[in-house]
Amino acid sequence: MDxxxxxxGACLARVRGGDEDAARQLLVHLHPLVVKIVRAHLPRxxxxxxxxxxxxxxxxxxxxxxxxxxxLEHWVSRIAVNTAYNELNRERVRPELRHADxxxxxxxxxxxxxxxxxxxPLDQALGAREIVEKLLSQLNPADRLVISLLHLEGRSIxxxxxQTGWSATLVKVRAFRARQKMKKHLHQLLREHKP
Amino acid sequence: MSLPPDSVDRLLRGAAKSPPRPIEGxxxxxxxxxLQTWRRAVAGADTQPLLQLWRAGLATAFAVAAVAVTASxxxxxxxxxxxxxxxxxxxxxxxxxxxTNWQP
Numbered sequence: 001m002d003x004x005x006x007x008x009g010a011c012l013a014r015v016r017g018g019d020e021d022a023a024r025q026l027l028v029h030l031h032p033l034v035v036k037i038v039r040a041h042l043p044r045x046x047x048x049x050x051x052x053x054x055x056x057x058x059x060x061x062x063x064x065x066x067x068x069x070x071x072l073e074h075w076v077s078r079i080a081v082n083t084a085y086n087e088l089n090r091e092r093v094r095p096e097l098r099h100a101d102x103x104x105x106x107x108x109x110x111x112x113x114x115x116x117x118x119x120x121p122l123d124q125a126l127g128a129r130e131i132v133e134k135l136l137s138q139l140n141p142a143d144r145l146v147i148s149l150l151h152l153e154g155r156s157i158x159x160x161x162x163q164t165g166w167s168a169t170l171v172k173v174r175a176f177r178a179r180q181k182m183k184k185h186l187h188q189l190l191r192e193h194k195p
Numbered sequence: 196m197s198l199p200p201d202s203v204d205r206l207l208r209g210a211a212k213s214p215p216r217p218i219e220g221x222x223x224x225x226x227x228x229x230l231q232t233w234r235r236a237v238a239g240a241d242t243q244p245l246l247q248l249w250r251a252g253l254a255t256a257f258a259v260a261a262v263a264v265t266a267s268x269x270x271x272x273x274x275x276x277x278x279x280x281x282x283x284x285x286x287x288x289x290x291x292x293x294x295t296n297w298q299p
Contacts, residue, residue, distance in 0.1 A: 015233075018237055020230065020234075023230055023233050024226065024230065027221055027225075027226060027229055027230070028220060028221060031218070031220065031221045032218045035218045036215070036218065039216065049222065049224075049225065052221075052225060053225055053228055053229065056225070056229040056232070057228075057229065057232045060229055060230075060232055060233035060236060061232060061233070061235075061236040063233075063236075109206075109209075113198060113199070113202040113205060113206060114197070114198050114199070114202065117199050117201075118205075119205060119208060119209065120205060120206070120208070120209030120212075122212060124209060125209055125210065125212040125213040125214070126213045126214075128206055128209035128210040128212075128213065129209075129210040129213040131206060131210070132206060132207060132210040147207070151207040151208075151210075151211060152207070152210060152211055154211065179203050179204070179207075182203045182206075183198065183202065183203045186198060186202060186203060186206070187197070187198055190197075190198060
């Protein structure tokens with residue numbers, strides 16, 4: 001199999017000319033990026049495959065609108081983030097998170113957070129991720145999106161501004177408030193744990 | 196027991212270290228549906244200029260028809276006005292009178 005990097009510009013030109021092989025190559029090239037974004041912002045009740053499909057449907061029907069002013073990947077990221085955000089907005093009901101919803105490992109991590117001031121060990125990273133996912137499910141879509149982009153994907157404020165259209169100040173304020181809400185939920189979980 | 200102020204930040208930093216789940220290539224179903232959507236979009240883009248031309252032609256034909264109907268209506272009204280003009284008949288009668296009385 002040819003492992004050379006895809007010449008996106010040339011491939012796009014071929015896709016616009018109706019070349020189906022080029023369209024397939026572009027899909028394969030963009031797939032990891034789209035899946036990564038969709039996984040980071042997947043609403044609880046949505047299927048990953050369906051959301052990825054929805055993103056690609058938008059990308060391929062709007063390809064003629066891509067002017068090449070930004071890299072294609074940025075343009076696709078924006079579509080993916082917006083699609084996931086709209087899907088999150090549809091998810092109105094957010095059931096309350098209880099301590100009973102946590103696994104034993106997750107409960108232990110929360111105990112560690114309360115007792116220890118050091119960084120979490122690497123072997124607890126997956127558990128921490130699970131807790132974060134559960135805490136994020138309690139937030140509204142905008143707060144959830146900003147935390148995922150800023151802290152889990154490691155995007156800069158500027159990148160988030162470009163992807164969401166929110167001002168840098170708004171991003172910072174939202175992130176701060178979202179962290180406060182997460183802390184409140186975390187505290188509640190810890191309180192529930194106490195006999 | 197209370198949480199230290201940076202507990203959420205530590206939790207988020209810990210979560211960010213989690214290894215990403217492996218991403219497999221696009222499934223056959225995804226590929227098929229996406230390419231089908233793309234084909235439809237391409238076909239739509241191809242027929243777009245023809246559709247625009249057809250719309251422009253239709254608009255022109257409608258405008259011409261409207262002008263023709265208006266002109267016809269105007270001409271009809273003019274004819275009606277002429278037929279109700281009291282002097283029109285007199286002039287015709289006079290012409291006839293002159294013509295018929297010209298016999299020596």
